Amino acid sequence: MASSIISGTKNLFRKSTKVKEQTMYTEANTDSEPVTLIVVGCGQRGKAYGKYALQSDACQVVAIAEPRPQTRNMYAEQHKVDPTLVFGTWKDLHAASADTINTVGKRLADAVLIAVQDHMHVEVALAFAEQGYHILCEKPMATTMEDCIKIEEAINRAGIIFGMGHVMRYSPYSQEITKIVQSQTLGQLINLVQVEPVGYYHFAHSYVRGNWSSEKESSFALMTKCCHDIDIICHWMSPSPPVKVSSFGSLRHFHHRAKPLDAGDATRCFDCAIRNDCPYSAKRIYLDSVSRGNTGWPVSTLVDGIPDIENITAALKVGPYGQCVYESKNDVCDNQIVNLEFENGNTASFTMVAFTSAICERQLRMHFTHGEIVGDMNKYTVTDFRTNKTKTFHPANEGGGHGGGDIGLIRTFVEAVRTGNQKLLGTDVGEVLKSHMTVFAAEASRREEKVVNCVAFEEKARASVRETRVQTVLR
Numbered sequence: 001m002a003s004s005i006i007s008g009t010k011n012l013f014r015k016s017t018k019v020k021e022q023t024m025y026t027e028a029n030t031d032s033e034p035v036t037l038i039v040v041g042c043g044q045r046g047k048a049y050g051k052y053a054l055q056s057d058a059c060q061v062v063a064i065a066e067p068r069p070q071t072r073n074m075y076a077e078q079h080k081v082d083p084t085l086v087f088g089t090w091k092d093l094h095a096a097s098a099d100t101i102n103t104v105g106k107r108l109a110d111a112v113l114i115a116v117q118d119h120m121h122v123e124v125a126l127a128f129a130e131q132g133y134h135i136l137c138e139k140p141m142a143t144t145m146e147d148c149i150k151i152e153e154a155i156n157r158a159g160i161i162f163g164m165g166h167v168m169r170y171s172p173y174s175q176e177i178t179k180i181v182q183s184q185t186l187g188q189l190i191n192l193v194q195v196e197p198v199g200y201y202h203f204a205h206s207y208v209r210g211n212w213s214s215e216k217e218s219s220f221a222l223m224t225k226c227c228h229d230i231d232i233i234c235h236w237m238s239p240s241p242p243v244k245v246s247s248f249g250s251l252r253h254f255h256h257r258a259k260p261l262d263a264g265d266a267t268r269c270f271d272c273a274i275r276n277d278c279p280y281s282a283k284r285i286y287l288d289s290v291s292r293g294n295t296g297w298p299v300s301t302l303v304d305g306i307p308d309i310e311n312i313t314a315a316l317k318v319g320p321y322g323q324c325v326y327e328s329k330n331d332v333c334d335n336q337i338v339n340l341e342f343e344n345g346n347t348a349s350f351t352m353v354a355f356t357s358a359i360c361e362r363q364l365r366m367h368f369t370h371g372e373i374v375g376d377m378n379k380y381t382v383t384d385f386r387t388n389k390t391k392t393f394h395p396a397n398e399g400g401g402h403g404g405g406d407i408g409l410i411r412t413f414v415e416a417v418r419t420g421n422q423k424l425l426g427t428d429v430g431e432v433l434k435s436h437m438t439v440f441a442a443e444a445s446r447r448e449e450k451v452v453n454c455v456a457f458e459e460k461a462r463a464s465v466r467e468t469r470v471q472t473v474l475r
């Protein structure tokens, strides 16, 4: 095993000769060696970030771990990954990395992209941080406060670059708005309101039938869906930190009690009398969609390989995506609101709601002392109270998910790794931890029906981690 990996690694230590797809992205320095990446999890997010490596000379994917055979082979082929560096699980990839570190004294790559499911982030992040890889970790950081703290400690101990999948920060739209906020040209930002319209069928797909439907298997919806909303709200309100938070929310609709009478006893959409009319019908969302030729999201998440009518039909007959949304195993909120007060007295409110036609196109209202901004992630208007003039801006979007945020993040991360400059990312692991703590505090408020003091909450979480450690040592 070790010798074949080492022969694979030899290819890593020479200049890339790969032929790029049409280059869409201009780089600051095309003369330098590409930053090398390993990808853990080649699903939706692994692909979204990997796209940059196919289109830019700035980085190259040199090793991957992915258990689904067709997904793994397609990814490896696209990125021309040496077969000795293609693995079925992250643990095998990690062991191979340990081999090369022990034998040739080098890591397999400069950085690792962690794009596996939420509950796996902590294990993977700790393991690769320990080997000295720079890390781009998908959001959320981890699913418990303790694990988030462990990741922060591991990153600080290793002294590595850390990027978080808070992609919204990196879209041209958000960056333009951030500049206006920080320049104070409209005065001080006093209050903001953000709504995350998840989208009715997106919610049904991901949070009723899919990977983020069960709190035990992933985490609560505010964390899995909206930790980056809370992050960007705190970023816009910075440097004043959040001090108090309150939250309300529940699972109002996607449960057995709300099942339409016409659906009768059917537990799967194919057996249901209202399969052609129900907005959440799996037939409509997946089968009709693939029949029209759509092989992308959401149908692409149902099968390993290319979706077609046969494999989607088979998946819907037996799997969770063919289940009635009123008969699924989901337990996460379908609507939640969060109110925040910051140290300087500024306020923000946030709403996450399933029942929208828009899909994740956040609606934003920012209220400054001398003006306001109203945005929807595609365009924004700026009104200046002094001139009474309103101007609309349409930030150029170079494509990719989250209004260009996906590409913005991976490009910035790669550049941060190349230059060894964490500051380029505009955040660090400490700030990422703090915004996650605010999300945990909001959820504690919702559950315990009380206003939570963010500072005391974080202190308590840290004390609890310390206490657990002491107990573990004593045991």
Ligand SMILES: NC(=O)c1ccc[n+]([C@@H]2O[C@H](COP(=O)([O-])OP(=O)(O)OC[C@H]3O[C@@H](n4cnc5c(N)ncnc54)[C@H](O)[C@@H]3O)[C@@H](O)[C@H]2O)c1
Pocket: 040, 041, 042, 043, 044, 045, 046, 065, 066, 067, 068, 071, 088, 089, 090, 091, 115, 116, 117, 118, 138, 139, 140, 165, 166, 167, 211, 224, 301, 402
């Ligand atoms: N930043 C964002 O806006 C955003 C959006 C969606 C999802 N996410 C997060 O990204 C992460 C991945 O989500 P996704 O939609 O790509 O999920 P996905 O299921 O499409 O991809 C995860 C991949 O990990 C693979 N995997 C499972 N076990 C593995 C193992 N032991 N070793 C290596 N790979 C393994 C799976 O086969 C799958 O291909 C999640 O944490 C999710 O919450 C972030």
